[in-house]
Amino acid sequence: MSEAWSASEPVPGVVIHQPADGFRYSAEVFWLVGLVLEGGMPSSALDLGTGSGVMPMLLAAHGVDAVGVDVQARWKEAWERTLQRSRVPGHVELRVEAVQDLFLGRVFDAIVCNPPFFAPGSGPEPADPFKAAARFEHHGGLRDFVQAGLRHLAPGGRLWWAIPTSREGELLAFLPASHRVCGGYRVGRRRSLVLVSDRPQQVEGFTSIPGRGEVVDRWYDLARKRPAG
Ligand SMILES: C[S@@+](CC[C@H](N)C(=O)[O-])C[C@H]1O[C@@H](n2cnc3c(N)ncnc32)[C@H](O)[C@@H]1O
Structure with a gap:
């Protein structure tokens, strides 16, 4: 099926394509990217469930080499347009892959993940497949994202999650003894930004x-600020 895409330029040089009428990125992507940058510039980053690829693109605008993966092949056309029209100093790779099958053979200093929000059947489903796969775990659950994240996290690396606050306990339960929740932020009543690492x-x-x-303005500014030069 051919999509109608709309383009937005969240940062000069980053032109993101997403469905004109479908799943669209929201403030969380700036929060997660801001948090990563606040902790120090990583040399490499991975985004699990990347959707439009906006987080790898924002990170690449800061010179970070970034990989994004998403299970939905329908994103490919948008990614091609985005990569063609954007000018960023970092290298970006966007690939169609389910996190369950992800074995990249390398590790990353920073990983970000805004996984599907809820278990299937836990609420009314949008008819649009982009929206449905973004909101509900039709292609894999939080445990699959956690396992993929830990497989690809460098020692001492930082893995930032955006999850519903109601799912913090689940995230904790899926972590092996080697990794811990180091803390994070509860934003408003429903969203949590959670840092996982193997180090305190x-x-x-x-x-x-x-x-x-x-606080959120600070992350937003960090994510949007292009480094000098
Ligand atoms: C909440 S959306 C987040 C999209 C993007 N990261 C953002 O923040 O705008 C979750 C994304 O995870 C993808 N996804 C769902 N199950 C997946 C799986 N098993 N492997 C890889 N990606 C998956 C969906 O297609 C969707 O794009």
Whole structure:
């Protein structure tokens, strides 16, 4: 089926294509990218369930080499357009792959993941397949994303999640003894940004913040700021 794509330029030089009427990225992508950058510039990054590829593109705008994977082949056309029209210093690879089958043979300093929000059947399903696969776990669950993340995380690397606050306990339960939740943020009443690592980091415990304000603005600014030169 051929899609109608719309283009947006969240940062100069990054032209993201997404369905004109379908799943579209939201503020979380800026929060996660801002959090990664706040912790220090990684040399490489991986995005699990990348959708439009916006997070790898934003990271590549800062010079990070980034890989994004998504199970839905329908994103390919959008990615081609995005890669053709964008100008970023980092290298970006966007590939169709299910996280369950992901064995890239390399590890990453930073991993970001905004996985499908809910178990299938836990709410009304959108008819649009992009939206349905973004919201509901039709192609794999949180455990699959956790396992793929840990397989690809460098020692000392940082894995940032955006998940519903109601699923924090599940994420914790899927972690092996080698890794721990180092803390993060509860944004508003429903979203959590959770840092997982094999090392204790500076962020300890959870900070509750509003969905608008200084902290999220800081991440947003970090994600959107192009490095000088
Ligand atoms: C909530 S959306 C997030 C998209 C994008 N990262 C963003 O934040 O805008 C979740 C994405 O995960 C993808 N996905 C679902 N199951 C997957 C799987 N088993 N392997 C890889 N990607 C998957 C969906 O196609 C969807 O694009």
